[in-house]
Amino acid sequence: MSRTDSATEDPRRARSREAMVGAAMRLLASAGPGAVTPARVAAEAGVHRATAYRLWPDADKLLAEVMAETELPFLRDPVTPVRAWLRGCLRELADDLATPLSRSTTTTLMQTALHDARVATRRDALTDTLRARIDAAQNVAVAEGELVDRQDPDHLVAMLVGPLLYRTTLEAATVDDTLIDHLIDRAFPSPSTTGHKR
Amino acid sequence: MSRTDSATEDPRRARSREAMVGAAMRLLASAGPGAVTPARVAAEAGVHRATAYRLWPDADKLLAEVMAETELPFLRDPVTPVRAWLRGCLRELADDLATPLSRSTTTTLMQTALHDARVATRRDALTDTLRARIDAAQNVAVAEGELVDRQDPDHLVAMLVGPLLYRTTLEAATVDDTLIDHLIDRAFPSPSTTGHKR
DNA sequence: GATTTCTGCGACAGGTTGACGCACAAACCT
DNA sequence: AGGTTTGTGCGTCAACCTGTCGCAGAAATC
Structure with missing residues (x-):
């Protein structure tokens, strides 16, 4: 074949793609998925409409790519004490x-x-x-003696992240530190914290 | 005015509206909100396209009306023992x-x-x-001595319903009875159930 | 039975959607 | 540097979808 065997992407193509993905994220945040259409994204990105069809021939893969790009930089690398680390992670997750x-x-x-x-x-x-990250944290906590018995990871992640999802996504509210403390106390019962909290 | 001063609705109009709302719900369930468009709903309902515009002149109010019709027949009328009642209610809610x-x-x-x-x-x-229903249940539980101290209703509803939302909506999974038991044990600690469970 | 009201139907302009060919600029390769 | 490849902007195009209208016929009301 001719030159770039897909090792690197043409900078012009990369620029356009980058601009359009950014525009798509902006539109998604400000006007919902219905607004993420080739025409609107191209306009928002300052790119010609035809370019959208060239980069994403099959229309709605654009939205899929945007969501595929979103990573979750949370709950990585558990650190002892696990409870405090978890508190910080849930705080970040809730804020995000x-x-x-x-x-x-x-x-x-x-x-x-x-x-x-x-x-x-x-x-x-x-x-x-x-789920895997929460489970890993749980294992560290058990190994360190912070937690007495392991739990079903399915249940644990639901009990820890579910309330955050409920507050932010369904109630459109924020999560205060007290709730996070409660979550950890309840879902992550320590040997010392037996009864109800302070 | 002529005859029916909006006391009762014309049966033909009622039929069309009913058919279209049903069709809209079917389409919403099977193909998402993007499919709930006047044309598709009318076709699904076996009604002419123009009728859609006559009944909902402002386009997308149809979807809003569909969602306004959905009621939540859950967690009404708390009954003692509250814990058992709550278990049943969360079970129904999770299944729904x-x-x-x-x-x-x-x-x-x-x-x-x-x-x-x-x-x-x-x-x-x-x-x-x-939130109000959960709070009412909590008050009954406290009055009956099933629960020692009240909690912030915001936190309580998040801790009880959040995990169900997480499991069903984000994980697209089901909720088993064990999880519900855990939720109630943790979020609704009884005087007898002090430490971790059985 | 007379009148009102709703629906089905066809038609209409307006907008949007993908696709195309072309010219030009940018990037690559030697 | 010069030649070549590649991507973009631009205008155009048919096809489709949208929202609106007037009309005729059926259904419901009185």
Whole structure:
């Protein structure tokens, strides 16, 4: 073949793609997934409409790519004491979920995954990651003696992250530190904290 | 005015409206909110396209009306013992949330409420109802001596319903009875159940 | 039975969607 | 540097979808 065997991307193509993905994220955050259409994204990105069809020939893969780009830099590398580390991580996660962009991506992910197998795969990958990280933290806590008995990771992640999701996504509210403390006390009962809290 | 001063609705109009709302719910459940468009709903309902515009002149109010019709017949009238009653209610709620229609309406509600004030009002009304009911149950439990200290209703509803939402809507999974038991044990600590459970 | 009201139907302009060919600029390769 | 490849901007195009309208016929009301 001619030259670049897909080792590196043409800078012009990269620029356009980058600009359009950014524009798509802005539009998603400000006007919802219905606004993420080739025409609007191209206009927002300052790019010609035809370019959108050239980079994403199959229309709505654009939205899928946007959501595939969102990573979750949370709950990585558990550190002792696990409880304090977890408190910080949940704090960050809750703050991120309260972001307009995060709210939009989360609800869009849940929504479109219901009828789009590709997005469903992405959603499952994200929840799997989250569950695995929580479970890893739990294992560290048990090894360090901070936690007496392991729990079903499915239950644990639901009890820890579920309330954050409820507050931010359904109630459109914020999460205060007290709730996070409660969550950890309840879902992550320590040998010392037996009864109800302070 | 001529005859019916809006006391009763013309049966033909009622039939059309009913058929279209049903069709809209079916479409919402099977193909997402993007499919709930006047043309598709009319076709699904076996009604002419123009009729859609006659009944809902302002286009997308149809979807709003569909979501406004969804009631939540859960957690009403707390009964003692509150813990057992609550277990049953959360079981019903979790089963309902796992329904395709409920999944779609829930995610659509969260999604569109972000950029539609009318739907946001509806969402707030629903969460307010849920919170009030949980709080009422809590008060009954305290009065009956099943619960020692009241909690912030915001926290309580998040800790009880959040995990169900996480499991059904984000993980697209079901909720087993063990999780519900854990939730109640943790979020609704009884005087007898002090430490960790059985 | 007379009148009002709703629906089905076809038609209409307006806008949007993808696709195309072309010219030009940018990046690559030697 | 010069030649070549590659991507973009631009205008155009048919096809589709949207929202609106007037009209005729059926259904409901009085």
